[in-house]
Amino acid sequence: MERYEIVKDIGSGNFGVAKLVRDRWTKELFAVKFIERGHKIDEHVQREIMNHRSLKHPNIVRYKEVLITPTHLAIVMEYAAGGELFERICSAGRFSEDEARFFFQQLISGVSYCHSMEICHRDLKLENTLLDGSTAPRVKICDFGYSKSSVLHSQPKSTVGTPAYIAPEVLSKKEYDGKIADVWSCGVTLFVMLVGAYPFEDPNDPKNFKNTIGRILSAHYSIPDYVRVSMECKHLLSRIFVANPEMRITIPEIRSHPWFLKNLPIELMEGGSWQSQDVNNPSQTIE
Structure with a gap:
């Protein structure tokens, strides 16, 4: 996660928390869904990554990458500012x-x-x-x-x-x-x-x-x-x-x-x- 600096929290759900981050190199904003490693990484999370990563369309939030930290799985995706x-x-x-x-x-x-x-x-x-x-x-x-x-x-x-x-x-x-x-x-x-x-x-x-x-x-x-x-x-x-x-x-x-x-x-x-x-x-x- 060194590449990204956290700007603010933007939401939470059953999965964990979502944060707005900024790419330190490009200054581009992204949304990151942080999911605690362990039992929360279930078939829904796996399915989300597997299916979402294959989709590229203007009306679908763009999947960027998955990062694994010592404590969390972080799904980095396009930030929808609206x-x-x-x-x-x-x-x-x-x-x-x-x-x-x-x-x-x-x-x-x-x-x-x-x-x-x-x-x-x-x-x-x-x-x-x-x-x-x-x-x-x-x-x-x-x-x-x-x-x-x-x-x-x-x-x-x-x-x-x-x-x-x-x-x-x-x-x-x-x-x-x-x-x-x-x-x-x-x-x-x-x-x-x-x-x-x-x-x-x-x-x-x-x-x-x-x-x-x-x-x-x-x-x-x-x-x-x-x-x-x-x-x-x-x-x-x-x-x-x-x-x-x-x-x-x-x-x-x-x-x-x-x-x-x-x-x-x-x-x-x-x-x-x-x-x-x-x-x-x-x-x-x-x-």
Whole structure:
């Protein structure tokens, strides 16, 4: 870690702490996730490193390297200066349809790339969607601790993810296609951006977990009257929130949906010519 100087703490979670660091040579800022060595270095951490290091896309937080110190494992990655999309919604209440679409287009672009690399995220949520510091913020998907490679593993059976975002088939503990479950989670993110509330929470009893599960299993949701949403957007949500995964819209179908295509930035178009910013190969260093 001699190469980096710690600037400040930027977060904590089950894994440990995240700190903002500065590269002493280049002065570039990075985020570092410090995980205590020992029992916390579990399959989720291994999976996060294995899957994240293979991904290079403008809408995915860039993995830089893993460092091993005497006490911690340190995952060095791109610093998203704009914070969580979740925080932005909390302060705004909810987004206009155009603003929600702007972020959703980028989210789908990143998820589509993950799927093309045969990786399903399995824990997509606003808290795992970061923003860079630019005025028209770029979405940066992070936290691949629950991700699964659909090449290395058979269909996932475990119930992972965050309750409000979990697809019905994941709750039912049957085998499911992680890519199709990711679509549902993207739909929840879109709904929250538009409405400022979770789609499957009982508005009269939002903390009632049993009610939420029941509503997810039956895909029971409604858009409040006070929220103005176009028919095209309502149609897209109705195609995402389908309890039967075989009938649910797919990522490629979302990318050709009229609502998604409106005001679509050139770089997000199918086969867009984005360039990977990073020429460094991911590395591992033991200090």
